[in-house]
Amino acid sequence: MAIAEYTLQDLGWDDSFVEAFAELKEPDHIAARVAIEHRKSYLVYTPGGDFGATISGRLAHTARYEAELPKVGDWVTVSRPDEVGPAIIHNVLKRRNSFGRKAPGKPQDEQVLAANVDVVFIVQGLDRGFNPRSLERYLVTVRESGVEPITVLNKTDISSEVSLVLSQAESVAPGTRVIATSALTAEGVDSLRPLLLPRKTYAFVGPSGVGKSTLINRMLGREAQITREVRLIDAKGMHATTHRELLMMPGGSLLIDTPGMRAFQLWGGIEGLNEVFPDIHELGVNCRFRDCSHTVEAGCAVLEAAESGKLNPERLLSYQKLSKELEYQKSKWDATARREKQRRSRELGRAINRYHQRKNDNDK
Numbered sequence: 300m301a302i303a304e305y306t307l308q309d310l311g312w313d314d315s316f317v318e319a320f321a322e323l324k325e326p327d328h329i330a331a332r333v334a335i336e337h338r339k340s341y342l343v344y345t346p347g348g349d350f351g352a353t354i355s356g357r358l359a360h361t362a363r364y365e366a367e368l369p370k371v372g373d374w375v376t377v378s379r380p381d382e383v384g385p386a387i388i389h390n391v392l393k394r395r396n397s398f399g400r401k402a403p404g405k406p407q408d409e410q411v412l413a414a415n416v417d418v419v420f421i422v423q424g425l426d427r428g429f430n431p432r433s434l435e436r437y438l439v440t441v442r443e444s445g446v447e448p449i450t451v452l453n454k455t456d457i458s459s460e461v462s463l464v465l466s467q468a469e470s471v472a473p474g475t476r477v478i479a480t481s482a483l484t485a486e487g488v489d490s491l492r493p494l495l496l497p498r499k500t501y502a503f504v505g506p507s508g509v510g511k512s513t514l515i516n517r518m519l520g521r522e523a524q525i526t527r528e529v530r531l532i533d534a535k536g537m538h539a540t541t542h543r544e545l546l547m548m549p550g551g552s553l554l555i556d557t558p559g560m561r562a563f564q565l566w567g568g569i570e571g572l573n574e575v576f577p578d579i580h581e582l583g584v585n586c587r588f589r590d591c592s593h594t595v596e597a598g599c600a601v602l603e604a605a606e607s608g609k610l611n612p613e614r615l616l617s618y619q620k621l622s623k624e625l626e627y628q629k630s631k632w633d634a635t636a637r638r639e640k641q642r643r644s645r646e647l648g649r650a651i652n653r654y655h656q657r658k659n660d661n662d663k
């Protein structure tokens with residue numbers, strides 16, 4: 300896609316990145332935004348055009364976690380050693396926010412699906428029926444990253460109970476917007492479009508097959524944008540063929556189409572959970588114990604409300620389940636952080652010993 304003249308601001312740049320960029324003091328490097336990440340090869344957008352890119356050896360070496368490498372939506376600094384070869388990414392600017400999930404099989408490593416976003420659209424497909432538990436899961440992670448969630452119930456053309464599921468979704472996601480669409484017939488897509496503001500970034504997330512890409516294509520009105528393949532050359536000179544994930548809309552908004560996900564495990568802290576379950580959070584103020592887990596405790600106002608029918612017991616069940624999952628994540632993360640700290644202090648100790656050793660040798 301040859302993007303016409305545009306500025307950094309058109310790509311979503313804002314004042315929050317200016318300082319981080321200036322601190323790097325690399326006059327030859329320019330700011331760029333990551334549009335594709337595919338096995339360590341990238342496509343970046345700059346006001347001067349889009350380039351294939353790879354990461355510098357130093358960045359590859361200093362990144363301790365996968366999440367510290369460039370992800371779609373990230374602002375990075377790049378240089379172009381020559382006109383034909385790939386650009387080199389040197390730094391990832393501190394993210395305004397990121398949305399992710401736990402990496403499959405790697406408990407401590409977050410998989411960042413999109414960075415620096417303003418709104419996350421959580422998409423469900425009504426062909427498989429509305430899934431309140433899955434929606435809660437996504438809501439917690441989006442809330443935790445500090446981003447506004449909007450729920451999209453897609454495939455209304457093959458559902459006979461749209462108004463029912465709309466009200467169900469609204470009760471699961473109180474205080475947030477819920478929209479019903481059909482990417483196939485375009486019904487409801489018109490209520491989605493006005494929500495997209497120029498220079499803002501919107502990520503579409505949800506299980507694979509719910510219609511995220513079709514919806515984005517529908518709004519773009521140009522089938523070719525997403526389906527056209529991009530060829531990238533990675534660090535080893537290998538070719539990779541993939542699709543753009545960060546897209547510029549004709550109206551100037553930026554959309555991130557995240558790849559399909561089968562498993563979605565939570566990532567984040569308890570604040571996100573409290574925002575998604577404000578009813579339980581409020582009831583919990585009256586529990587006897589301040590750190591009440593609302594599971595077995597005596598004097599638990601939440602359990603009482605569930606028993607008396609004031610609170611939907613299913614809602615309490617999913618709260619308990621999600622809260623347990625977050626606790627488990629946190630304990631794993633704490634253990635990793637502890638090991639890392641021990642390792643560093645051992646390294647520092649050895650460095651100090653070596654220093655004294657050399658000093659002694661020199662003094663002799």
Ligand SMILES: Nc1nc2c(ncn2[C@@H]2O[C@H](COP(=O)(O)OP(=O)(O)O)[C@@H](O)[C@H]2O)c(=O)[nH]1
Pocket residue numbers: 453454455456457480481482483484506507508509510511512513514559
């Ligand atoms: N009936 C119906 N099918 C849809 C709709 N949106 C998408 N699909 C179909 O669902 C399948 C998955 O869509 P896709 O956009 O690839 O889903 P993604 O994995 O979330 O990006 C495709 O076969 C689409 O044609 C819709 O609103 N109604």
Ligand SMILES: [Mg+2]
Pocket residue numbers: 511512513556557558559
């Ligand atoms: Mg897709």
Ligand SMILES: [Zn+2]
Pocket residue numbers: 583586587591592593594596598599600601602
């Ligand atoms: Zn309680």
